[in-house]
Amino acid sequence: MNNLKIAIPVSSKDDNSIMFERFGRASYFCIFDTEDDSSVVVANPAVGARGGAGPRAVEFLSSKQIQSVIVPQLGPNADGALRAAQITIFQGESLPVKDLIAKWKNEELNKL
């Protein structure tokens, strides 16, 4: 498998937080790297945006060379932005990040 970076919106820096139910307004993104199975949690610069938090978050993730995201529901702007940025979208659910990564590895997540 090629080296991939996957981002998941989370609300805290905890090692094993649960996916946040909103994408653009999440406080942090957990970025998982398949190269060495490592993960880092980074602050989402779009969290306080007056409007357009979704696209702004996508721009940030795109700049971090993210290839895939595991997300809750998406607004139309975020959805369009992710597709334009050629980031693959997987439907997540309210589970710990580790479990979502495991499901993604087992190809149990639906591609949107």
Added chain:
Amino acid sequence: MQITIVSGKGGTGKTSLAVSLAMTLENVQLLDADVDEPNCSLFLDLDTKLVAEAKIPIPEINYDLCTLCGTCSSNCEYNALMKVPDQILVFEKMCHGCGLCSKICPENAITEVPRTIGYLYEGENKEFLFNYGALIVGEELSTPVISQLKQLISKDKPIIVIDSPPGSSCPMVETVIDSDYVILVSEPTPFGLSDMKMVVKTLRILEKKFGVVINKDGVGNEELELYCQKENIPVLLKIPFDREIAKNYSEGIPFLNVLPDMDSKLKHMIVDIREALQ
């Protein structure tokens, strides 16, 4: 003289008052600037026609020149531009038309193209001129529609009455900003008073002269009037809480035509306002 009718809370009677007031005046222009939901025309017996489109300029990227440097997207205050690896996305509905991107693009790759967000209408009956703006359903920016509606203000009319959107945010500020006098309609309820206080604060920052009309007088409590006394805000008029007013309103008849003494009361109010402005 430009008089604008505002309120904090919605549904306090701005439109009722604006229409009734305009009808008592001669050679008047009435402007319905509540462009999210213009409804003065429901009370007026005149035909209106489309006279202009309200537009804002939005960016168009010329990819022969664009180097995808991202200067435009990283400086957009409204997050209307976004850089992805092979293009700059424009989110039209997020764009406020400020034009910054086209000015700061180092490659001159951005031109501004107009996008229609609303329509402006006009109707006339003898000396009564009426204009209103209507934001297109699904659009979010009412302020530019209001500013373009105000360009239709007639220089030939000695008095202009403007019906403002509710609240105290940008659309209301845009509506009152060049008015000579502001009438604040409120209802004597805790909710009405709470929202009114925000408008008073805004009008004071804008250094506007204003007075209060108490609508639905008789409901709620005394707090509103006590507040006006304490703050030295003149109470210009009281409109009673009256079932007949509501019944006629539902049939498109303003309170002016329901209460026999209202015509002279409204005319007196204008005299008081003229005095306050001297």
